Amino acid sequence: MSLKQFENTIGKKETKGKEKDASSNIVIRDQNIETVDNFNYLGCNIANDQTQAKEIEVRIGKAYNAFNSLRRIVWYRKCISIQAKVRIFKACILPVLLYGSEIWCLKAVEEQRLNTFYMKCLRTLLGVGRGGRMRNDLILELSGQPSLEKILRRNRLMWFGHVNRMDNEEDRPMLPEKVLFSSFTDAKRPPHGVKLRWKDKIAKDLTVCEIKNWRREVQDKEMWRKTINKEVKSTTVRSDAAHVMHEHKERAKKRRTDERLLDYNKKMNTPPSTTTVINVDATCSICGRTFKSKRGMNIHKRVCIQKQSTNASIDTKTNEMHQLTTASTSNKNTTTKNIKIIDLLIKKDKNQYVCPNSMCQKILKAQGATMHVKPCAKAWLIEQGVQI
Structure with missing residues (x-):
């Protein structure tokens, strides 16, 4: 029986003249342990x-x-x-x-x-x-x-x-x-x-x-x-370990959702119900989204109105840009349709044309006359009112 057990048996009182941890002087090969x-x-x-x-x-x-x-x-x-x-x-x-x-x-x-x-x-x-x-x-x-x-x-x-x-x-x-x-032989245990x-x-x-x-x-x-x-x-x-674990996970997921719903009902001081009740007053009139409380619906409505106004302004701007682009393209088409470069050139015999540039004066065929005149006689085309 150790001294600690002996102390517990006598009510944690040590005997007089006894040391709790007696110091030992053990020396092995001139080294004190x-x-x-x-x-x-x-x-x-x-x-x-x-x-x-x-x-x-x-x-x-x-x-x-x-x-x-x-x-x-x-x-x-x-x-x-x-x-x-x-x-x-x-x-x-x-x-x-x-x-x-x-x-x-x-x-x-x-x-x-x-x-x-x-x-x-x-x-x-x-x-x-x-x-x-x-x-x-x-x-x-x-x-x-x-x-x-x-x-x-x-x-x-x-x-x-x-x-x-x-x-x-x-x-x-x-x-x-x-x-x-x-x-x-003499030791006794309490x-x-x-x-x-x-x-x-x-x-x-x-x-x-x-x-x-x-x-x-x-x-x-x-x-x-x-x-x-x-x-x-x-x-x-x-063999069915995966199936059993999947069932427990689904059961735990359902239990957690039920606990969250119960906590929410306690906070709102409403009796717990198995089915979720949709509040008609908490429905957004713009997008039709439903909310659990009117407060959340009002916060959402402000954002929804801002989104609707920004979308409307974007739509108007896009319509204006579309109208401008269509008008410019129509003007270009009309000018190009009314005035043809091949009609302005001087025609010679055998369906041949002369380049209007005084420095060039090249004889052109009808097939490649327009492609040659555009880069060669830009100043002459501007005088004739042709948009390049």
Whole structure:
């Protein structure tokens, strides 16, 4: 029994002349060993009060980092099947979370924290949020995975069987087995409020698994493995998992809309109704849009009137521009139709014409006369009243 437990039994009163944390002077190879509250050994955090609170925090943090690194690469990919995601989770995330769990003696709060993280990961694999309100047993059934409590029990019993099979060359128990079954003869534990030891956890696990003669069964390694893995067998993902998740998502969506409608009715002091009532007075006379309140309709009406006025001004401007363009094009057409360049040219024999430019005086044919005169005799065309 530790000094802390002894203090609790006597009403938190320390005995006179006793030190709570006695200083130790341990020297190994001329190095003084420092006394600390906890330290890391082989990746596990070991505390001086034999608790796993710090270790659980470290395990969850490392598992979360590993899970988050694969979030966009694996978990959010629709092209990867749920079965493949579960296999990746069991191979990459679960060993990080449960490293060293064979020797854990957890409290109910610590076990609940691990289970919360475990279920959160499975929900992410299935693509279901907490708003869907799916039960944990349904999540485990859809993913085909056992509960975390069963996995922890399997790990403890696996280490328990391994320690019991440890024998040296002389068929004598080795040090781990001696430590496991050893106890202080004079030590007494108080009957109330005592933490469960690893032995107590193993005794409960043997009772739950209905293992009666464990001394004989533990010697057969294959038989022991089948016994402890009986409740931890993983099954395949249910074939209708996608359909079940879609139904829960639709149900959650409908529930959220009903809750919003109920909150709105409470704010408006109106009785809840299953059908939405359209208020005739809250209808815009310009565009015909309906609103839940007159206030929203009045705000919309101002904007609607402004839009209508701007659209009307734009229409008038476009009509004026269209009229101007049509008038200009008609004038051009009339001038070009009334006056032809070929009629103004001097015609000679054999259907030939002379260029009116005094510097050119080129003999032209009727087919290319107009195309030649336009760039060559611009001044002459302007004098004749022809628009180029």
